[in-house]
Amino acid sequence: MPRSLLENPRFNCKNSRFYYLIWGGREIFENIIYLDNAACTRLDEQVLEAMKPYFFDTFAVATSEFGYSMGIDAKEALEKARENLASKLGANSEEVIFTSGSTESSNTALKGVALALKEKKGKHIIVSKIEDFPVLNTAKVLERQGFGVTFLDVDAEGFADLEELKNAITKETILVSIQQGNQEIGTVQDLKAISEICEEKDVLLHTDATHSFTRLPLSVKELPVDLITMSAHTIHGPRGIGALYIRKDTPITKFMDGGFQEFNLRAGVEDISSAVGFAKAVELVTEEENRRLKAMRDRIIDKALTEIPEVTLNGSRDKRLPQNANLTFHYVEGESVTLHMDMRGFAVSTGSACFSRSLEASHVIRGIGGDHERAHGSVRFTLGRYNRMEDADAAIEAMSEIVARLREISPLARK
C-alpha cells in the first residue's frame, strides 16, 4: 500500500481488513510513546555509527605503543573517549575510568574508598536515604561488614538535611555519598553546599550523577567532589558502559581482581566500542535539548496539577532534573495506571510495590515522608531526545481519563 494512501485521513485505513492484511494490525502494541527515559533510553543512531568501526575494523584489545597497530588504534580511541568525558567534567583524562555502568561505578567508589581507608582513617560512611540502589545497597553491605553507616534524612522535597550532615560527620567518617539528581523524584541536591561541608571537614565526597550527567552543569573545577558516578544508558548511549571520576590522589583500592586495566583500578578487557559510544552520547547532549526537556517536564507537571484533581507533585517544583516529572494520583494504584497507559500506547513507571523488582513501595517516596498510598499512586514520566511536546499533552490527556475511570471503581476513592 503506498505510504501516501496510509497517511490520507479520508482513507480510514486502520479499520479496513486490507490494512490488517498488509500491516498485520499489530500497531496497538507497537506505537509506544516512551516516557521512561530514566530507566533506559533509546540508542541514538549517531552513537551506533560511532561505535561500529570498533566491532568490525578496529576490534583489537587496547595495547601499548609497543603492540600491534590495530591495538594501538583501539587504545587511541579509548583514550580519546576518556578525554572527551573528562573534559565535560573539567577533569584530567587520568581521573576517569570506564566501568560497566553506574552500579559498578558506585560500588567501586564506596567499596574502594572503604577498603583504602578502613585501617588508616575510620569505618564510617554517610549516604542519603533516597540514594539509588547501587549506593544504598552497597552501604548496607558495608554496614553488615562492620562499617558504621548513617542514612541521612531528607525533607519533604527530597533535599538532604545539611545540618544533620554536619553533625553526622565524625573523625571516623571516610566518605559521604549524596546523589546530584534523584532517580525517581528528580530532586537536585545542593551539591555546592554539600561539597563545602565535606571539604571543611576533610571527608571525601562521592556523587551519583547517573541521571544528571550532561543534563545539569557539573564541574570538578568548581566543586570539590572527589568521585562521580556516570552512565551512558540515560543519555541515549549504549547500556553496559559507565564511568567513575576519581580526583587525583583520592585513596581508593581496586575491589575486583584481575588485569591491570584502567590505571589498575578496574580489571577486565576494555569495551572500546561502548566507551566510544559513551563519549559520542555525551557530545550529542546540548543545552537546547535540556531546555526542551525542561519545557516538556513543566507542561506535564502544570497540566497534571491543574487538570486532574487530587494530584501531588513528588520532589521539588524548581530544583529538579529537566527530564523528570513524578506525580502521585491519589486513590489509584500505580500498577493499574501503568497498565492502562501501556494499553493506550504510553510507557511510564510507578513507585508502587508490584511494579518494582524489590516488591517494596518506593523507598524514595517513603523517604520524603510519603505513606504507602502516596508511593502506590506515584507515576514517573521521564523524557528523552525522541519525545515531543505533543507526547506530554497526549500523556496527560490519557492520564486524566484513566485516573477518572479508575477512581470510579476504586475502593480507596469511595472511602
Next chain:
Amino acid sequence: MLSESFRFFLGVRILAEMEIDVRGQTCPVPLVECRKALKKASPGDLVIVKGTHPASKKEIPMACEAMGLKVLDIEDKEGGKEWEIKIQR
C-alpha cells in the same frame, strides 16, 4: 486445500478463540493476563476472559475500548459470582 499463508492473503484466515481463566485473581492480574492474550492474538481473534473480581469486570472493557477493540459481550455467570468478557482483537 489452501495454505494458511494463501488464505491469509485472501483475507479468509480462520479466526482463533483464546480463553483465559483469572477466576480468583484480583486487580491488576486479570487485566495483565488479558493484555498478554491480546498481544498474542491476531486481528479478528476472540479473547474470552473469565473472572470473579468485580473491579476487573469494569476495568477490562474500559481498557479494551480505549484501545479501539470491540467488547462483544459482558455476561454474569454463577448467579453473579463470576463474569465472562468477550473481546475481539
